[in-house]
Amino acid sequence: MLEFKFDTQLLIEGKDLDEDAINDYFTTHFKGDCLLAVGDDELIKIHYHTNEPWQVLEYCASLGEIYDIVVENMERQEQGLKG
Known part of the structure; x- marks a missing residue:
């Protein structure tokens, strides 16, 4: 059993984004x-394993426009099912 169920990935597009502040x-x-939170002051790529992906999406949306959002259930993937 996985400790953190959801693989959450997205892009944040904005102004004055700070990958160190986002990591913190x-x-x-x-x-x-x-x-993984990497990029520059206008575009950040996020990758994170969590049980509360909605919190990640809410925070990231507060920083700028979010898109290319993928939330996959890794427990289902582990069982050979679609995530």
Whole structure:
């Protein structure tokens, strides 16, 4: 059984984005692992494993426009089902 069920990926497009500040916010406010928040001040790619993907989406939407959103259920994938 996985500790964190959902693989959450998206892009954030905005102005003055700060990948270090985003990393810090995630580690302080969300439970999860495998965080990847990389990019520049206008575009950030997020990858994160969590049980509350809606919290990640809500926070990221507060930073700018979010798109290319993918939330996959890794437990289903582990069972050979569509995630």
